[in-house]
Amino acid sequence: MSPRPSPPSPGLVDARALPRYAAGAFPVPFVIQSMSERVEQDTVWQEHSHPTHELIWHENGASSATVGRRRWTITRSMGLWIPAGTPHSGRMPAGSTYRAHQFSVSATPALAAEAVGIELTPLLRLLLERLGENGLADASRALTEEMVLDVMRPSPRRLLLELPQSPLLRPIADRCQDSPSDTTTLAEWSSLLGVSSRTITRSFLAETGVGFSQWVATAKAQHAIAALTRGESLDDVAEQVGYASASAFSTAFRRVTGTSPGRFRTGG
Template sequence: MWRREVGTVVRRAAALPEQAVAPFAIVAGLHVPRVPTEWAPHAHPRHELVWVRGGTLTSRVEDRVFTVSEGYGLWMPAGVVHGGRATAGAEFHDAFFAPDRTPAAFAFEEPRAITMTPLLESLLAHLSRTDLGAEARARAESVVFDVLQPSERQFALHLPGDPRIDAIAEALLDDPADDRSLEEWARSLGISDRTVTRAFRQATGLSFAQWRQVLRVHRALTLLSAGLDVTTVSETLGYAQPSSFIAAFRRVMGTTPGAFFGRGDGTSGDVRNPVSRVQNS
């Protein structure tokens, strides 16, 4: 995924909570990584819903990178192999759902972004308690399934998976500010710019320029969640000026960085219909 931050700790996936062996449909918990944390690729026998507060979570599933910021969660179906990263100090929440007790409407085959409403977060926090009676737990679990909804925004960046252009994708993941043109990339790889253009379209559904723009916005979500200001983020991502970055963010996300994060910091502008331009998974 992105270049690994200095001080990142790589961990194996933790075992499911002890309560998960009990006959509960949902088991929830909370962790606060004190340093940037990366989890090696793994899978769970239960569906998993993860979300963060005060940071971001990035997960890679085969040829897709999912970036989840505050207000959203990521539903990971049981058995799907994934790796992940959480920024330092983020509150990392997870909830595990027993497949045989999860309604068919949530039998997703692919990861899905979930809207984390205050009600949903409160219910899952309630279910993290170990002193709930069976009836109270059953009532809360039924309401969770009533309010849990996929988000209109699906934060998936599709990686090409094409050996002709994979080097471009990996280099930009490592350094999103790399501003080499399509023609420069084609020359360095010894192929035609038409081949690069066609390969990106076929593999991702986006042009090279569009794909790089979406990638930069994914990275921006992490940087902005970490508290960096728009000017610093725009410089970090290689934009000549903040207005260019804000315009690019609006094209991808349908709104500005300030409006998306609710900061009212002078970059908000008008909030448009929240239909993501990010490529759906």
């Protein structure tokens, strides 16, 4: 009988420093190279870049990746493509299992000029899992790699947060990220900052592409995903992110992510 994996150790942080490489900084002897890892502690990857393109997704759990001013959420159903040479950092809660695939710059086309979300369809997931098998014959590997490149496409859906930088919006962004249970309304922020609600709304649209309410809901959903990954109850998660009930939280979560908290937890 195989030994059971040790339980994760939340609260302890594994800080990882990786080098920065330019795209194609050195040749690699593969088309697609795959690896997976279950992190036993909360893990932070400091900003780094790869000489290869990278696709990251989860077998279970979730993580966040920051690319420039954008903070992406990576799940079982939504991966992230990061072009070679693109600086990025990451954060992952204990107990999560992720898969990372490195794509040779010389052997594969760039899927996009910047980071994009990739929907992990059942077919794409099966193909990528096959590339992780030991002893896969060269001909089978080459065929599988061709199929991966054929079916992998950027997704119109994405779970990301564009981080505002202006002095006007930073207090709002900082409060939402540091205290996700905060329920300060647009009108209340207008009074606190001494500007009109319309000014705040226009600033959010200009800096992030979405309005105040949608930005706040997405920030709360990102916090909720981490809590759901830790196995916390819907009632507790709803309270942590400032919703009066689990049903109100579920409605908002579905609006942002396209799935319910329960389906997300089970990987559906």
